[in-house]
Amino acid sequence: MKCYKCQSENKENTKNCKKCGADLTPMPLWKPTWKWHARTLGAIFGALIAAYFLLNHLLKPYMRQIPSEITPWLAEAQKQDAAEKK
Template sequence: MNCGQENKDAAKACRKCSRDLATPPAWFPDGKWHLKTLGIIYACLVVFYFGVSFILKSLPKPYHIRKIPIEMTPWLGKAKYLPEDQLKAPAK
């Protein structure tokens, strides 16, 4: 624990709380801990993504995830080429 007191670099004990400054901290995160933590975070994100996707697919008609038409995303359907005039929004 750190009491927040500014001490000299050569000090052996804290001026405020008299804590021994020569002892190392009780725990310090190492590489294994970081990998484990990042793995847990990544796994939670994957579970969250698929959970939300499942929930959104089970919603009623106006709220469910829709299929995006190929005209809206021509870069996804590489087999079909659309001229520039077909990519414009329809007139009202």
């Protein structure tokens, strides 16, 4: 591994240059900020919400209706809701 300051040759696992003492640890190329995280999460949540509503709209003809004989409590709740609205 060559030093970026003095160009002297060093061992691969050394942290400092043996000649000039420069730091030889590799610098991270990019570190995400909180703004990047917020923007990325916002884009993901926005895409998920849009996909939910789009699929809900497109798949409405394929959604089944549950018969009231199977779920009588739902029929009673619908009757109560209708009575409360009047």
